[in-house]
Amino acid sequence: MHEKDLTYDILKEIFNIGVGKAANMLSEIVGKKIILDIPNITILESKEDDEEIYKHFSALPQGALMVSSMKFGEKITGEANLLFPANKMRIFINLCIGQPEYMNEEDLNFTDMDFDIIREVGNIILNSIIGEIGNTLDISLKYTLPEVRLFNKSKFEIGLKDKEEFCILLLYISFIIDDVKIEGAVIINLTIDSLNELMKMTKDIEDDLYG
Amino acid sequence: MIYMDRRLFQILDHINEGIIIIDEKLNIIYWNTQMEKLTNIKQEKAINRNLYERLPSLDRNYFRNAIDSVVKKDYKYFFSSSIHKGLITDSRKVNVRVNPFKIDNSRYVLIECIDVTSQALRIEQLKKFSNELYLLNKELKEKEKEIEKLAYYDQLTGLANRTLFYNMAEKFLEEAKRNNTKLGLMFIDIDQFKRINDKYGHKVGDQVVVEVANLLEKNTRKHDIVSRYGGDEFLILLPNIKHYNNYKIIASRIAIANRRVIVSDDIQIDISLSIGVSFYPRDGETIDDLIFKADKAMYCAKNRGGNECIHYITK
Numbered sequence: 001m002h003e004k005d006l007t008y009d010i011l012k013e014i015f016n017i018g019v020g021k022a023a024n025m026l027s028e029i030v031g032k033k034i035i036l037d038i039p040n041i042t043i044l045e046s047k048e049d050d051e052e053i054y055k056h057f058s059a060l061p062q063g064a065l066m067v068s069s070m071k072f073g074e075k076i077t078g079e080a081n082l083l084f085p086a087n088k089m090r091i092f093i094n095l096c097i098g099q100p101e102y103m104n105e106e107d108l109n110f111t112d113m114d115f116d117i118i119r120e121v122g123n124i125i126l127n128s129i130i131g132e133i134g135n136t137l138d139i140s141l142k143y144t145l146p147e148v149r150l151f152n153k154s155k156f157e158i159g160l161k162d163k164e165e166f167c168i169l170l171l172y173i174s175f176i177i178d179d180v181k182i183e184g185a186v187i188i189n190l191t192i193d194s195l196n197e198l199m200k201m202t203k204d205i206e207d208d209l210y211g
Numbered sequence: 212m213i214y215m216d217r218r219l220f221q222i223l224d225h226i227n228e229g230i231i232i233i234d235e236k237l238n239i240i241y242w243n244t245q246m247e248k249l250t251n252i253k254q255e256k257a258i259n260r261n262l263y264e265r266l267p268s269l270d271r272n273y274f275r276n277a278i279d280s281v282v283k284k285d286y287k288y289f290f291s292s293s294i295h296k297g298l299i300t301d302s303r304k305v306n307v308r309v310n311p312f313k314i315d316n317s318r319y320v321l322i323e324c325i326d327v328t329s330q331a332l333r334i335e336q337l338k339k340f341s342n343e344l345y346l347l348n349k350e351l352k353e354k355e356k357e358i359e360k361l362a363y364y365d366q367l368t369g370l371a372n373r374t375l376f377y378n379m380a381e382k383f384l385e386e387a388k389r390n391n392t393k394l395g396l397m398f399i400d401i402d403q404f405k406r407i408n409d410k411y412g413h414k415v416g417d418q419v420v421v422e423v424a425n426l427l428e429k430n431t432r433k434h435d436i437v438s439r440y441g442g443d444e445f446l447i448l449l450p451n452i453k454h455y456n457n458y459k460i461i462a463s464r465i466a467i468a469n470r471r472v473i474v475s476d477d478i479q480i481d482i483s484l485s486i487g488v489s490f491y492p493r494d495g496e497t498i499d500d501l502i503f504k505a506d507k508a509m510y511c512a513k514n515r516g517g518n519e520c521i522h523y524i525t526k
């Protein structure tokens with residue numbers, strides 16, 4: 001158990017370095033202090049029973065989700081999804097573009113311009129996370145630009161579970177902009193081989209650290 | 212230098228978005244006609260020039276870092292026109308996409324500049340329209356509340372009016388019947404009100420009515436309903452009275468309250484009230500029964516000189 005915890009801690013550290021860079025870039029773009037933090041990560045595999053998987057999904061934000069999805073490929077392939085609760089996105093978008101308060105902050109009607117803002121932010125965060133996986137494995141990856149969609153949470157879960165064999169790296173992420181904290185998650189679908197490779201490299205880092 | 216068929220470049224000239232291609236050293240190797248339109252910089256003035264020298268608006272720390280990651284790590288970037296104002300030009304709203312590509316081991320960066328000015332304008336108009344609708348809706352809701360207030364509250368005193376009194380009375384009576392509890396009803400009339408009106412005028416009469424309304428509100432319990440029945444008559448619903456005699460506590464609070472109305476430095480009026488009380492179930496089964504009996508008790512008090520609270524007594 002201890003050994004596993006240590007591996008998770010190293011992985012968490014790797015991702016936090018990535019999102020730290022993303023936060024710096026976003027702070028500069030938006031002109032506001034932005035803090036990104038990954039407090040917790042979990043690995044889910046299709047062989048685990050449904051209850052265990054459900055337990056982790058139920059910890060994700062509730063209600064409608066704003067999901068930015070980015071595919072990556074070459075040596076390892078997969079898809080990364082950044083999830084934020086949709087009802088927090090209006091206030092988030094307004095903070096990003098420095099627009100004064102909109103009448104209805106929980107409004108779920110988003111325009112193309114709103115989606116573009118989420119696409120840009122999602123792109124920067126996901127680049128940084130997947131980029132760190134690439135760095136750790138010392139491989140170069142090809143990325144797509146994210147697609148942004150609104151999902152009902154249950155539909156999103158079904159979509160994920162429909163895949164016969166899956167390996168999911170689940171990162172909880174908190175986004176703080178101007179004292180507003182938004183809790184979200186990053187779900188990365190990886191092949192089992194890619195995940196094993198990542199875990200092996202992390203283990204090597206661990207061995208380097210502790211001899 | 213990139214080897215590319217000139218015809219390919221010619222095709223890119225017909226694309227409806229601005230295209231810049233730069234090499235690893237950030238030199239511009241292609242600039243299409245749409246870019247000329249967006250920036251007013253001619254192809255021949257752009258090609259072979261450094262990107263930041265030609266478009267100083269791109270020379271921002273984060274953009275340089277982004278281009279660096281595109282070249283070194285194959286990242287792709289998207290910069291939205293809403294966040295990045297004036298990234299390409301000040302006069303248009305432009306989304307920028309940055310993609311890497313490789314030909315014969317040389318790396319290049321493709322910068323696409325998509326003019327979204329008209330979409331942005333349309334969205335702004337829709338937003339403005341939706342904001343207007345939102346405000347209108349809010350205004351209507353406030354008006355609705357106002358209308359409701361007019362329908363259910365007495366304009367002079369702000370107390371419940373007859374309509375609201377009957378609504379509440381029926382509700383309390385049903386509750387009392389269901390839970391086997393007592394419901395009290397007080398009928399209150401201002402003594403000598405006609406004389407006050409005749410002597411000081413209706414304006415002062417209104418002032419007295421308002422003062423009495425405040426006095427009654429202040430000296431009843433939180434869930435009691437004080438209403439203006441008309442003229443100088445008030446009704447109070449007393450739900451959940453434990454013992455019939457408990458009305459006396461409320462009556463004595465009203466009796467000892469300050470009842471001097473100061474109209475001006477010269478005019479001060481000491482008012483007194485005649486109050487009659489009836490109860491469900493002892494005195495009646497319906498609200499009209501209770502009002503009738505409380506009214507009778509009130510007249511009894513009035514006939515005895517006023518300034519008194521009497522409960523209805525079955526003869």
